[in-house]
Amino acid sequence: MKIKDIQDQIVEEFDIFDSWMDKYEYLIELGKSVPVIDDSNKIEENIIKGCQSKVWLHAEKNNGLIEFYADSDAIITKGIISLLIRTFSNQKPEDIINASLDFIDKIGLRQHLSPNRANGLNNMIKKIKFYAIAFSKTN
């Protein structure tokens, strides 16, 4: 599925919730239930430091597509990560490089990506793009 279509799907899912509380409950469920990074990959090199919560990110390239694995020690961050993984994983490097990320804003969780939050998410998104650039140069 294309990155844009996945993001539209996510926005549709969140549209059914009226209150911020329901959105967060859904996000918390996503954060709890989606399996992400393997423990063996929770190593120092894969840590993206945020002031508040830690994020681990690992990437592999298979058959021309990049697979991302990630985790966080904060549940809300983890919930957003699950949506980012859903958006960017199993995509071609050039599609990731060219993608714009707008679903976070549209589902009303923009403050979590604010640079002030220093929760590692901004740096994680940068690193996803860097991985895509790096993998685009490999066979």
Place this chain on the structure above:
Amino acid sequence: MASIFKMNVLNNIESIRKEFPILNTTVNGNKLIYLDNAATSQTPNCVIDSISNYYKNLNSNIHRGVHTLSQLATEKYEDTRKKFKTHFNAKSSSEIIFTAGTTHSINLVSSGFNEFLSKEDEIIVSQLEHHSNIVPWQMLCEKTGAKMKVIPMNSNGELDLIAFSNLLSSKTKIVFVNHVSNALGTVNNIKEIIDKSHSVGAAVLIDGAQAVPHFRVDVTELDVDFYVCSAHKFCGPTGVGILYGKKEWLDKLPAYQGGGEMIDEVTFEKTTYSDLPNKFEAGTPNIAGVIASGVALDYINEIGLENIKEYEDYLLQYATEKLLEIDGLKIFGESINKTSVISFNIKDIHPYDIGSLIDNLGIAVRTGHHCAQPIMDFFKIPGTIRVSFCFYNTTDEIDTLVNALKKASTMLS
């Protein structure tokens, strides 16, 4: 503690709150409940008006001008210096230096100690410090080769002063400790630290940023060498710090920043420097901010620091009891001598998650390491949720906080 019926601040709480316009703001559709006062306090109308009035009626550069506005502005600025001299019971106004904040003040002093330290020397920090009272000194050690020793803390969030005595020696040149821990609220026994340090000939700098808003500080009684604080912690504007230094120390320290105001005579061959306090006030200061800081000081003295302390102790006790009713809540920093700060976590829930959820209810708390990573490392936690009260907070706000925390905890468990 006095009966709540006799509590001065409590009896006047509504009229006090009306002085702070921001307390009527809504955040995310809810009335703001501001519980992050250790980060910065809110600003009363008199301070806001002072800044506005300065720029409308008084704005002029100080100390050098011959015209009326300049002289009026200079008078107000220097009157503010006298206010702080009186408030802290310093011997002279020239021992009061205005800086940009506590961090700036600490950097000013630590940079000066570059002249006095060598690799044979030692300096002592505590495990409870804010990073602003650690990093400048680490930089100093890197430049001079001096060694830094650390006063350990215990699980109550207090300093081990017996261990401190064992760290002191004739090699110790300066000890720097906070009066009150920003992360935990612990009030340290700085008089003992000062006396013991002086007995080996070491100077002492006390970071009073979290103390000055809550109780009276007498630098002469303490016999402290340097005492620093920030105006924005006691209802003043941001960008203003007050550095007290004993005259003999400020005379010894070299100038920190060069420029106008701090000079006597300038030629390309040689420049001589001003006397105190101007020696440490290079450039055009934050004139409006300094004058407004004096207004803030007057304001809290009008309410009365004893009254403020009494009420904040009441809020601390009330909040502690209510918070401990929450299932799985653990408080960090359980010294019997605390200011109105409570750091806690709920079960294994990450503080960021709780803080994010209650933000949606308009509740402002601080989460994370609070620029005190050594404390978090001691407790082996990523951070805490910190609530910090001021004299305009209420028990109703605490009740709303507790209900919000219970809801957040249920959602996140």
